[in-house]
Amino acid sequence: MTGTTSTANMISTANMISTAVGGIDTLRLATAGSVDDGKSTLVGRLLHDSKSVLADQLEAVEHASRSRGQDAPDLALLTDGLRAEREQGITIDVAYRYFATPRRRFILADTPGHVQYTRNMVTGASTAELAIILVDARNGVVEQTCRHAAVAALLRVPQVVLAVNKMDLVGYGEKEFDRIVEDFAGHAAELGLPGFTPIPVSALVGDNVVEHSAHMDWYTGPALLEFLEEVPVGADPADAPARFPVQYVIRHGEVRHYAGQLASGALRVGDRVTVHPSGETSEITGIDVLGTGVAVARAPQSISVRLADHRDVSRGDMITAGVGVPVLTQEVRAAVCHLADRPLKVGDRVLVRHTTRTVKAVVKDLAGAAELTANDLGRIGLRTAEPLALDDYATSRRTGAFLIIDPADGTTLTAGMVEL
Incomplete structure (x- = not known):
């Protein structure tokens, strides 16, 4: 992010995209790591090895790599899209990438590593259900690693992966991996970060990114993509309180439809609801999804609602149902x-x-x-x-x-x- 005026739009866009591309079959994830930990290379490897790169994109990367004197494609360029980033060899913006496998769709926010771009990580991780925190196996847990973990804890990201990268540069050693995992676990406990999943990888070579590594037979866990495909996606609990912020009021003659995105929980025809901040109550007489009437709607669907009584409801009001009140x-x-x-x-x-x-x-x-x-x-x-x-x-x-x-x-x- 080169400025802050677009932050609200970026967060809103991420929410809308995630809804549009597929409910519980979509995983929103964010990456974070210190400078030169190989984060962009990991993302590029993930896209490349999962066959999610178009031919013209790969050709552009190959051309840019050759112009730098590199023999092999620099997969980091698949995410470092800004010219300033390419010239400096760092990530300074949040780069959103969308890809899919037969099992799941993914929305990936590749966030910056520099401490002065912590705000960009907050933007990228604000809607994430999973965060991948990278650590260079040679350097272990550093100050910025702890800062990224703190942001993940602050944002209550439900799932965290500790990707210990550049394992090829430490001889694929199990002891080095275990030492880093133990160190990170101590910081995670202090931050109140929930359990995390450690995975040893080499983004440059491709070990444990999409395919299991032949160099680390001591590691019996999943490869990164395998884990991303199988991790539970954070759907609202069945008993989550219903929260419906009103975005638009649509009038059809004497009938008013209150439209917006259901933020959490579920609404049903016949539910008794309360409108905040006025405190007025009413009953839902109709719910429409994409112009079709339904009996029940669940977050994060975009819906319109009709109430039994004529109430003074406007944009910014919140309609709630159930015993859990804000x-x-x-x-x-x-x-x-x-x-x-x-x-x-x-x-x-x-x-x-x-x-x-x-x-x-x-x-x-x-x-x-x-x-x-x-x-x-x-x-x-x-x-x-x-x-x-x-x-x-x-x-x-x-x-x-x-x-x-x-x-x-x-x-x-x-x-x-x-x-x-």
Whole structure:
């Protein structure tokens, strides 16, 4: 990401794409690793060996590699699309790649490794159900590895893979692998990161990326692609609370249809629902999906809903059902990652965008910090001008997340994870 104004659009686009390409058969994943850990090469190898590269793309990579004096194709160029990246040999933007195998579709966000681009990892991992954290087998766990693990923990990414890369450069040694896994496990425990899956790989050679390695008979686990195909995709639990942020109000004569994307849970015809923040109640009399009436809709479907009563429902309101109700509050506390070059300070007047609702707010405190600058991780207290219907981020990554916006020019300043 070369700037921060597009962050909200990137997150929104990732959500829409993931819905469009296939529900539970689609895995959203993000990669992260320190500079020169071979992250882009791993992604390129994954795309190449899974036959997900078009002939003209491979030809362009081969031509670019020859112009650099390289005999073999540099597979990292399949993801490093920006000219600045190619010239510097690093990843500075979030590169989205879409590929598929007979078993599953994938949306892959290749995120930067530099500490000054932590904000880009937050963008790329914000919708991910799995994060691949790379470690160079020669260097082991370094400071940036811990930072990437911290971001994965902060964003509550459900699955984490520790890919120990460049195993060919340490003689494919089991002891080196075990040492790195033990080191990472200690940091993961401190961060509260859930269990992770370690896989030894060589992205350059292709060991354990798509095919099992003949050089590491001591490793009996899955190759990376095999694991990605089999890992459970994070569908909402059957009892997840229903959250439906209203995006549009569509009028057909006297009938109103409330349209948007179901953020979590399920809605059924006949459900008693509550509209927030007004607190008014009603009953669902109809649900449409792509113009067809259905009895039940489940997240993340895009739907329209009709209610039995004429209620004052508008964009930004949230329709909920069931016993699990959101917290209606004007006092917001959250963990944050600051995305903008402009610092965030106590007393700043900002906009808060939560699902489809945007309200004015004031920064009340920064947990003792004087200010937040680009890529800072911290905690924040906000006072909003109007109440928001919030869930804890640990409960819902959709209705527990928000963005802080500059009211002057619409720049995305900060990404927040609600702590109730």
